[in-house]
Amino acid sequence: MIRGIRGATTVEKNDAGLIHRATEELMKQIEEQNNLKPQDISHVIITVTEELTATFPARALRDLPGYQFVPVMCAQEIPVPGSMKSCxxxxxxxxxxxxQEEINHIYLNKAEKLRPDLSLTKER
Incomplete structure (x- = not known):
């Protein structure tokens, strides 16, 4: 079955190294918590909030072993007033x-506030 798995994280500032590390950490958690390997992944869409311009977070995934053939695309998140920044x-x-109910969606750092209903700590 093909499933969508959501994840989000935040960074403290617009810094290429921080963005790469946060993206890599999030992807590794998604893999680990859902027993995935790169060959299981059809594609990944990444969005960032408008102030994160230091780098393409997709670069972090392309550098991971096994991801050279996984299609990855970046886009800018819709800048809704009051929405979470640096996400x-x-x-x-x-x-x-x-x-579907067994999928582990991963929310790290300040992004944990986005979907507490999908938190790994929530009883299912």
């Missing part, structure tokens, strides 16, 4: 045997 979001589309 990186991932939508990972992957083949898995998990049911």
């Amino acid at each position: 990186i979001r991932l939508m990972v589309t992957a083949a898995t045997e998990k049911n």
